[in-house]
Amino acid sequence: xxxxxxxxxxxxxxxxxxxxxxxxxxxxxxxxxxxxxxxxxxxxxxxxxxxxxxxxxxxxxxxxxxxxxxxxxxxxxxxxxxxxxxxxxxxxxxxxxxxxxxxxxxxxxxxxxxxxxxxxxxxxxxxxxxxxxxxxxxxxxxxxxxxxxxxxxxxxxxxxxxxxxxxxxxxxxxxxxxxxxxxxxxxxxxxxxxxxxxxxxxxxxxxxxxxxxxxxxxxxxxxxxxxxxxxxxxxxxxxxxxxxxxxxxxxxxxxxxxxxxxxxxxxxxxxxxxxxxxxxxxxxxxxxxxxxxxxxxxxxxxxxxxxxxxxxxxxxxxxxxxxxxxxxxxxxxxxxxxxxxxxxxxxxxxxxxxxxxxxxxxxxxxxxxxxxxxxxxxxxxxxxxxxxxxxxxxxxxxxxxxxxxxxxxxxxxxxxxxxxxxxxxxxxxxxxxxxxxxxxxxxxxxxxxxxxxxxxxxxxxxxxxxxxxxxxxxxxxxxxxxxxxxxxxxxxxxxxxxxxxxxxxxxxxxxxxxxxxxxxxxxxxxxxxxxxxxxxxxxxxxxxxxxxxxxxxxxxxxxxxxxxxxxxxxxxxxxxxxxxxxxxxxxxxxxxxxxxxxxxxxxxxxxxxxxxxxxxxxxxxxxxxxxxxxxxxxxxxxxxxxxxxxxxxxxxxxxxxxxxxxxxxxxxxxxxxxxxxxxxxxxxxxxxxxxxxxxxxxxxxxxxxxxxxxxxxxxxxxxxxxxxxxxxxxxxxxxxxxxxxxxxxxxxxxxxxxxxxxxxxxxxxxxxxxxxxxxxxxxxxxxxxxxxxxxxx
Numbered sequence: 162x163x164x165x166x167x168x169x170x171x172x173x174x175x176x177x178x179x180x181x182x183x184x185x186x187x188x189x190x191x192x193x194x195x196x197x198x199x200x201x202x203x204x205x206x207x208x209x210x211x212x213x214x215x216x217x218x219x220x221x222x223x224x225x226x227x228x229x230x231x232x233x234x235x236x237x238x239x240x241x242x243x244x245x246x247x248x249x250x251x252x253x254x255x256x257x258x259x260x261x262x263x264x265x266x267x268x269x270x271x272x273x274x275x276x277x278x279x280x281x282x283x284x285x286x287x288x289x290x291x292x293x294x295x296x297x298x299x300x301x302x303x304x305x306x307x308x309x310x311x312x313x314x315x316x317x318x319x320x321x322x323x324x325x326x327x328x329x330x331x332x333x334x335x336x337x338x339x340x341x342x343x344x345x346x347x348x349x350x351x352x353x354x355x356x357x358x359x360x361x362x363x364x365x366x367x368x369x370x371x372x373x374x375x376x377x378x379x380x381x382x383x384x385x386x387x388x389x390x391x392x393x394x395x396x397x398x399x400x401x402x403x404x405x406x407x408x409x410x411x412x413x414x415x416x417x418x419x420x421x422x423x424x425x426x427x428x429x430x431x432x433x434x435x436x437x438x439x440x441x442x443x444x445x446x447x448x449x450x451x452x453x454x455x456x457x458x459x460x461x462x463x464x465x466x467x468x469x470x471x472x473x474x475x476x477x478x479x480x481x482x483x484x485x486x487x488x489x490x491x492x493x494x495x496x497x498x499x500x501x502x503x504x505x506x507x508x509x510x511x512x513x514x515x516x517x518x519x520x521x522x523x524x525x526x527x528x529x530x531x532x533x534x535x536x537x538x539x540x541x542x543x544x545x546x547x548x549x550x551x552x553x554x555x556x557x558x559x560x561x562x563x564x565x566x567x568x569x570x571x572x573x574x575x576x577x578x579x580x581x582x583x584x585x586x587x588x589x590x591x592x593x594x595x596x597x598x599x600x601x602x603x604x605x606x607x608x609x610x611x612x613x614x615x616x617x618x619x620x621x622x623x624x625x626x627x628x629x630x631x632x633x634x635x636x637x638x639x640x641x642x643x644x645x646x647x648x649x650x651x652x653x654x655x656x657x658x659x660x661x662x663x664x665x666x667x668x669x670x671x672x673x674x675x676x677x678x679x680x681x682x683x684x685x686x687x688x689x690x691x692x693x694x695x696x697x698x699x700x701x702x703x704x705x706x707x708x709x710x711x712x713x714x715x716x717x718x719x720x721x722x723x724x725x726x727x728x729x730x731x732x733x734x735x736x737x738x739x740x741x742x743x744x745x746x747x748x749x750x751x752x753x754x755x756x757x758x759x760x761x762x763x764x765x766x767x768x769x770x771x772x773x774x775x776x777x778x779x780x781x782x783x784x785x786x787x788x789x790x791x792x793x794x795x796x797x798x799x800x801x802x803x804x805x806x807x808x809x810x811x812x813x814x815x816x817x818x819x820x821x822x823x824x825x826x827x828x829x830x831x832x833x834x835x836x837x838x839x840x841x842x843x844x845x846x847x848x849x850x851x852x853x854x855x856x857x858x859x860x861x862x863x864x865x866x867x868x869x870x871x872x873x874x875x876x877x878x879x880x881x882x883x884x885x886x887x888x889x890x891x892x893x894x895x896x897x898x899x900x901x902x903x904x905x906x907x908x909x910x911x912x913x914x915x916x917x918x919x920x921x922x923x924x925x926x927x928x929x930x931x932x933x934x935x936x937x938x939x940x941x942x943x944x945x946x947x948x949x950x951x952x953x954x
Contacts, residue, residue, distance in 0.1 A: 163580055163583050163584050163587065163634060163635065163638060164580045164584070166635045166636070166638070166639055167576060167579055167580045167583075167638050167639050167642055168576075170639045170643050173635060173636045173639035173640070174639075176631075176635065176636060177523060177632070177636050180523050180524075180526055180527040180530070180628065180631075180632070181522070181523060181526050183526060183527060183529075183530030183531075184522075184525065184526020184527060184528075184529045184530050185526065186530070187526075187529045187530040187532070187533035187534070188529065190533055191529065191532070191533040191537075191538060191539045192445075192446065192447065192448045192449075192538045192539070193448050193449045193450045193451075193480075193483050193538065193539045193540070194294050194443065194448075194449045194483070194538050194539075194540050195294065195449065195479045195480075195482050195483060195540060195541055196292065196294065196540060196541060196542070196614070197537070197538060197540045197542055197543070197613075197614065197616075197617045198292070198294065198445045198538065199292070199610075199613035199614065199616075200261060200289075200291070200613070201290045201291065201292060201610060201613075202253065202254040202255075202256065202258065202261060202610075203251050203252065203253055203254065203261075203289070203290035204251070204252045204254065204261060204264060204265045204268055204287065204288070204289055204290065205249065205250070205251050205252075205287070205288055205289075205290050206226055206230075206249070206250040206251075206252070206268065206272060206285055206286070206287050207247065207248070207249050207285065207286045207288075208222045208226070208247065208248045208249075208282060208283060208285045208286075209246065209247050209282075209283035210222060210246060210247065210248070210279070210281070210282045210283065211246050211281075211283075211907070212246065212281075212903060212907035212908075213245070213246060213279075213282075214245060214877075214879070215243045215244055215245055216243075218243040218244070218245070218246075218247065218248045219241075219243040219248070221278065221279045221282065222243075222248040222278065222279075222282060222285075223241045223242075223243045223248045223250065225275050225277060225278065226241070226248075226250055226272055226275070226285070227239055227241055227250065229271040229272055229274065229275050230250075230252060230268050230271050230272070233252075233264065233267045233268060233271060234264075234267070235254050235255050235257075235258045235263070235264040235267075236252045236253070236254060236255070236264065236268075237253045237254060237255045238252070238253040239251070239252050239253075240253070244782065245728075245782070245783060245877075246782070247782075251290065252264070252268060256608050261289050262289065265287060265288075265289055268287055269287045272285050272287060281903075281910075293329075293442050294442060294443045294444075294445075294449070295440065295441070295442050295443075295477070295479060296441045296442060296443050296449045296452045296453055296456070296478075296479060296480055297441055297452075297453055297456060297457075297475055297476065297477055297478040297479060297480060298438050298439060298440050298441065298475070298476040298477045299317065299438070299439040299441070299456065299460055299473055299474070299475060299476065300431040300436055300437075300438055300439075300472075300473070300474045300475075300476040300764070300766065301313055301314050301317065301436060301437045301438075301439060301471065301472075301473050302430075302431035302432060302434045302435060302436035302437075302471075302472055302474070303434055303435070303468075303470045303471035303472050304434065304435075304470045304471075305435060305468075305470070305471055306435075307335055307336070307422065307428070307435065307437075308421070308422075310335060310435060310436065310437040311332070311335040311338075311437055313437070313467070313471070314332045314335065314437035314438075314439055315332060315918075317439050317463065317473070318330045318331070318332055318439055320459065320463075321439070321441065321456065321459065324455055324459070326447055326448065326451055326452060326455065327441065327447070327452055327455065327456070328444055328447065329441065329442035329443060329444060329447075330439065330440065330441055330442075331439075331440045331442070332437060332438070332439055332440070333429070333437075333438040333439075333440055334427075334428070334429030334431075334436055334437045334438040334768070335422070335428070335429070335437045336422035336423050336425055336427055336428070337422065337423045337919070337920075337921075337922075338420075338421075338422060338423075338916065338919050338921045339421065339422055339423040339424070339921060339922050339923075339924060340392075340393055340396060340418065340419070340420050340421075340914075340921060340922070340923045340924070341418070341419040341421065341424065341908075341924050341926065342359075342363075342396065342412065342416045342417075342418050342419075342911070342923065342924065342925045342926075343416060343417045343418075343419065343926060343927065343928040343929070344356070344359065344415060344416040344417075344925065344926075344927070344928075345927065345928055345931055346905075346927070346931065346940065346941060346942060348415050348416070349415075350942065350950065352401075352402060352410065352415060353948075354401075354402075354415070355901075355944050356901070356904040356905065356909045356925050356926075357900075357904070357909070359401070359911075359925060360909050360910075360911040360912075360925055362401055363396075363399065363412075363911040363912060363923065363925075364911060364912050366388055366399060366400070367388055367389060367390050367396075367399070367912060367923075368386070368388055368389060369385065369386065369387050369388065369389045370385070370386045371383065371384065371385050371386075372384035372385065372386060389914075390914075391914055391916050391921075392420055393418045393419060393420025394418075394420070396412055396418050396420075396923070397411065397412055397413035397418045398411055398412070398413070399411060399412045401414075401415065417928060423922070424908065424924075424926075425770060426732040426735075426769065426770040426783070426784040427768075427769065427770035427771055427782075428769045428770060429766065429767065429768055429769070430739075430743075430766070430767040430769070431474075431476070431764065431765075431766050431767075432764055432765060433743060433767075436766070438476070438766070441456055449479065449480045449483060450480050450483060450484070452480070453478060453480035456475070457475050457478075460473050460474070460475055474764065476764055476766065476792065477719065477790075477792065481795070482541060483539070483540070483541070483544075486541055486544040486545070486548075487539070487544060489544070489548060490544045490547055490548050493548055493551055494521060494522070494525065494551060497521055497551050497552070497555075498518050498521055498522070501514070501517060501518045501521065501555050501559075502514045502515065502517075502518045505517055505518070505559070505562070507661055508661065508665065510566060512641075512644060513562050513566055513641060516562070516637055516640040516641060516644075517555060517558045517559060517562045517637065518555070520554060520555050520558040520629055520632045520633060520637065521551065521554050521555060523628065523632050523636070524554045524625050524626075524628040524629040524632055525547060525551075525554070525625060525628075527624070527625075527628035527631075527632075528547070528550075528621055528624040528625035528628050529547075531624040531628075532617070532620065532621055532624060535620070537617055537620065537621070540617070542614070542615070542617045542618050542621075543617055543621050545618070546617070546618045546619075546620075546621035546622045546625075547621060547625065549622065550621075550622045550625045550626065553597065553626065553629075554625060554626070554629045555629075556593070557590045557593065557594055557629055557630055557633040557634075558629065558632065558633040558637055560586055560589070560590055560593075560633075561582065561583050561586055561590060561633045561634065561637055561638065562637060562641060564582040564583075564585055564586045565578055565579050565582035565583060565638065565641050565642075566582075566641075567582070568581060568582045575641075575642050575643075576642040576643065577642075578642070579638040579639070579641045579642030580638060580642065582638070583634060583637075583638040587634055590630065590633065590634065591630065591634075594626050594627075594629070594630045597626055598623050598626055598627075601618070601619040601622050601623060602619060602623075604616065604618055604619040605619055605620075716796045716802055716803050716804075717793075717803045717827035718792065718793050718794075718795055718796060718803070719790060719791065719792055719793065719827065720790075720791050720793065720803055720806060720807050720810065720825070720826065720827050721788060721789060721790045721791065721825070721826060721827070722742050722788070722789045722810070722814070722823070722824070722825045723772050723781075723786075723787075723788045723822065723823070723824045724738055724739065724742065724786075724787050724788075724817065724820055724822065724823045725772070725781060725785060725786055725820065725821045725822040725823075726738070726785040726786075726819060726820055726821060727785060727819070727821055727875060728783065728785055728875060728877040729784075729785065729877035729878055730784060730785040730819070731784060732769060732770065732784040734819075735769060735770075735784060735785060735786070735787050736769055736787070738787065738817050738820065739767050739769060739787040739789060741814065741817065742767075742787075742789045742814055743765060743767060743789060745810055745813035745814045746762060746765050746789065746791055746810065747762070748813055749761065749762060749806060749809060749810060749813070750762060752809055752813075753801050753805075753806065753809070755794050755798060755799045755800055755801065756798070756799070756800035757794075757798045757800075759794055759798065760794070761793055761794050761799055761801060761806065762791060762792075762793060762794075763792045763793065763794060764791075764792045765789060765790065765791045765792070766789070766790045766792075767787065767788070767789050767790075768787065768788045768789075768790070769786075769787050770782065770783065770784060770786060770787070771783075771786055771788070772786045772787070772788045773788065785821075791810075793806065803827050804827070807825050807826060807827060810825055811825045822870045824870065839856065841853060849873075850873060853871045853873065857869050857870075857871065880935060880938060882898060882899075882902065882938075882953075884898055888943075888951070891945050891949070891951060892945050892946045892947065893943060893945055893946075893951070897943070897944075897945075897946075898943060901941075901943055901944065902938070902941070904925065904926070905926065905927045905932075905941060906926065906927060906932055906937075906938075907926065908924040908925060908926035909924065909925045909926065910922055910923070910924055910925075911923045911924065911925055938953060938954075939953060939954040940953070941953040
């Protein structure tokens with residue numbers, strides 16, 4: 162085959178053109194993303210139960226679902242988490258499962274068969290766990306109310322969704338809409354109402370219902386009863402009772418109607434101001450670089466028409482990671498081309514150097530085409546693979562070219578020298594490339610999330626090596642045999658070549674050969690030195706002088722602090738602690754100076770009432786949780802390690818009284834977790850807590866170990882109500898007591914409205930001032946089935 166291609170240069174040139182064209186086409190078609198897309202082999206079951214304690218959630222939802230899905234074929238492990246208001250179960254699937262949707266359907270059927278869920282629980286949501294690829298966020302912030310920011314953010318969301326190539330946009334940092342109807346206990350008693358009666362009245366009078374058609378001979382007329390209300394003002398005018406004198410008692414006469422937000426403590430601040438976050442994600446077929454460019458162009462245009470004092474800033478732009486790695490790949494490729502060309506030019510020939518160096522772009526283009534058409538993407542792992550393989554790609558071409566050049570120097574015909582020279586070293590070159598391929602192949606068989614994360618690495622490297630082998634054996638000999646020429650006598654290149662050859666001959670005869678002879682004679686000394694070097698290497702590794710890291714620590718451009726107080730801590734205390742952390746962020750600017758003179762802190766975003774570890778992934782909720790995320794100046798312009806900034810930030814913040822957990826750190830783009838995680842399992846919770854505390858105490862004794870914490874959290878203080886024997890005589894059941902207390906303090910959902918794209922709840926509850934003290938519970942009145950009222954306490 163080598164002789165056939167060498168004698169037909171048109172075929173070799175066409176093959177080279179096809180490989181290059183394949184890469185060029187792929188470059189315009191390949192999608193870009195930070196992390197390669199892959200299935201996580203997990204199915205999630207999420208259940209919302211507003212107002213329920215973790216114990217209620219566990220008994221009423223988690224255990225029932227666990228029992229229902231245990232034993233389904235394909236499930237390897239089930240992990241359930243019960244927190245206030247919700248339950249989440251994650252089923253890890255066996256690696257042998259081909260399609261996760263099949264197991265997901267089985268889980269859905271099993272959950273649908275459960276008929277013992279509590280009445281007020283939300284419908285379980287079953288979904289395949291997929292990695293959400295976040296592109297960037299837009300922070301909308303300024304001196305404006307939460308309602309104004311939410312409306313503007315929803316408008317921005319609609320604008321972005323209207324753009325081609327953007328399909329995943331969400332609004333965060335603001336609460337969901339809710340219409341709250343607040344009625345006091347004395348008002349209910351005055352008019353003989355209960356929350357249940359009031360909710361029933363609202364349901365019966367707020368609806369649209371079709372009553373069929375009138376079928377006349379010439380047309381059909383639809384009959385509709387219209388009574389739907391969508392705003393707080395419309396609800397205020399709703400008729401509740403008709404008095405004996407004919408006057409109508411409307412909702413505004415007995416209640417305060419608030420068309421606002423749900424009764425939670427979630428909120429966001431950006432650079433210390435009220436904020437709403439517009440999150441732009443991508444699907445597997447969308448391009449992160451294109452999306453980022455469109456969104457940033459839109460943000461610059463939108464900023465010009467926003468009200469004064471309102472700002473729209475791009476935030477957490479992950480596309481910059483792709484651009485940085487792509488720039489590094491291109492820069493390394495250019496440097497590699499120049500170095501290969503100059504090295505071979507000094508020792509061999511200018512034209513030979515050019516054709517050997519051409520093997521780098523040809524091989525990379527072919528590998529890029531293979532990755533694209535096999536369903537891959539341009540991501541951090543792909544570009545890392547190309548950067549790593551750059552130094553290997555020309556090895557086989559250099560061996561082939563040097564052997565051909567040696568034959569040419571002996572006076573052989575150039576074409577024949579190219580054929581014989583390539584054929585002579587073909588099998589050694591094939592063997593060398595094959596051993597390198599075999600070294601990377603085990604990465605294909607790594608199981609789990611890490612295996613899927615790493616699978617693209619050997620794919621890109623092996624594709625590049627095979628392309629390099631094809632180029633060096635079937636394309637390079639053709640170019641050297643037909644276009645290589647010896648330097649002209651008397652030319653500058655000819656004179657330079659003779660001088661370099663004389664220097665090389667001198668080095669070989671005077672330095673290399675004598676040293677080689679010494680090594681051959683003192684063979685036992687050479688073996689001893691080799692063994693000693695190997696022993697030192699092993700010692701450095703086993704002694705901990707050379708650290709082992711599965712994933713290296715990158716100098717992150719984002720750092721964060723997470724603070725957690727005991728359950729039940731008011732949001733005012735949590736917010737004050739978050740402001741203290743924000744102040745220490747601002748003070749960092751006086752401690753560090755970037756090498757460009759710019760401020761090292763670009764933006765910071767504070768989340769109150771929640772902690773997140775990724776897009777749409779909450780790890781803690783409640784008034785006791787807060788998180789501060791800081792965007793730093795890019796590392797190349799900062800010149801200061803993020804670890805040093807985190808350490809100084811931790812020192813400046815200091816200890817925060819009553820905080821259960823305060824952790825500082827950077828962010829990660831790989832699928833790894835914490836440095837060390839230890840899990841205790843057992844049925845006795847007190848024993849588990851004692852074991853965890855003992856382990857934490859021991860770990861604190863080790864230098865360099867910090868931010869030791871466990872995930873057990875003591876729940877809120879509780880007021881527990883029990884039914885007295887006298888209440889049963891009056892016909893009051895425990896359910897009557899529980900339902901009436903829940904309606905007054907948590908709220909009773911009267912109905913839900915679809916207002917545009919928003920699902921709006923209409924909730925009945927006590928006014929806020931009647932929900933602040935325990936005395937409100939003691940003053941409550943419980944209705945008996947006969948309509949009589951009895952005191953709670």
